[in-house]
Amino acid sequence: MTAAGRPGKAPPARERRVVILRALGLGDLLTVVPAMRALADAFGDLPRVLACPAALAPLARLGGTVDEVVPTDGLAGPLQPRLAGATLAVNLHGRGPRSHRLLLATEPARLLAFAHPAVPASAGGPRWRADEHEVARWCRLLAEHGIPADPERLELDPPGPPPPGTAGATLLHPGAGSPARRWPPERFAAVARAERDRGRTVLVSAGPGEEGLARGIAARAGLPAAAVHAGGDVAALARLVAAAGRVVCGDTGVAHLATAFRTPSVVLFGPVSPALWGPPPRPWHRALWSGRTGDPHGLRLDPGLAAITVDQVVEALTDLTSPAAGGWRQAPLRPA
DSSP states (O other): OBOOOOTTSOOOOOEEEEEEEOOSOHHHHHHTHHHHHHHHHHTTTSOEEEEEOGGGHHHHTTTSOOSEEEEOOTTSSOOOGGGTTEEEEEEOSOSSSHHHHHHHTTOOSBEEOOOBTTBGGGTTSOOOOTTSOHHHHHHHHHHTTTOOOOTTOOOOOOSSOOOTTOTTOEEEEOOOSSGGGOOOHHHHHHHHHHHHHTTOOEEEEOOTTOHHHHHHHHHHHTOOGGGEEOSOOHHHHHHHHHHOSEEEEESSHHHHHHHHTTOOEEEEOSSSOHHHHOOOSOTTEEEEOOSOOOOTTOSSOOHHHHTOOHHHHHHHHHHOOOGGGOOOOOOOOOOO
């Protein structure tokens, strides 16, 4: 696909570089790591620039797949002028049309994106599939443009040493982007007590605005105030997840951090199937799901997520396999 020029306007000077758009959240960024690795392999001789939220820049640079991060939050405004005239613009953000048009406004020589009927410049691109896993989707986009991409290349090195006192701990992350995807705090507290009774150190992490939730869970579980890790940036959260012995969280960015750092995890799914956003089928990751779907942006706890019990989570933690133990067997999951 080539970018359509604007009548009466001189095209920008061509810049030998690849511009990649993924102006979304933490988990969204981590699911396109294999696609960005494929772009780095295919265009290693060109600088690669990622347009994504500034807060995610420390993680975006971890895999060595991009040379520069240009702060971009969502699709509300135009991309920065210095991204104009790229050799190639790659839409790893969405199906279009808004994200397509945002990139086309920079007048790249070529656009690589899914086909959208409202954007003629995308004609000939692959078709969007609503029922596709997020990691596989972006690898397929590249593969159908002749760029081999391996969805298994998800892993990253931690961005630094572990915080003191965190190595091997059980990390609970109760927050999520919407109430529909937040397992009840009293159940997280019950899991914390069960893990503490097994002799394990238990920590509770919190994202922005979730500090009260984390402190409340720690208090219910009888954990010391120092067990709560809140207020740090995304690199601090990444170091915490990488250091942990195991993670319990909902369908959120922390689950994808656990995948990236090979940290054993129990991930609680509610309104969205793990077939779309779940961890890869490895024995150190367990996805619990009741089989129901709903509104991931809902303002109330999703009934499917509510169906997952404390006992199921505690049992899944007991059965987790360490990556060091080897083996690629997929442990059967009991339905919630």
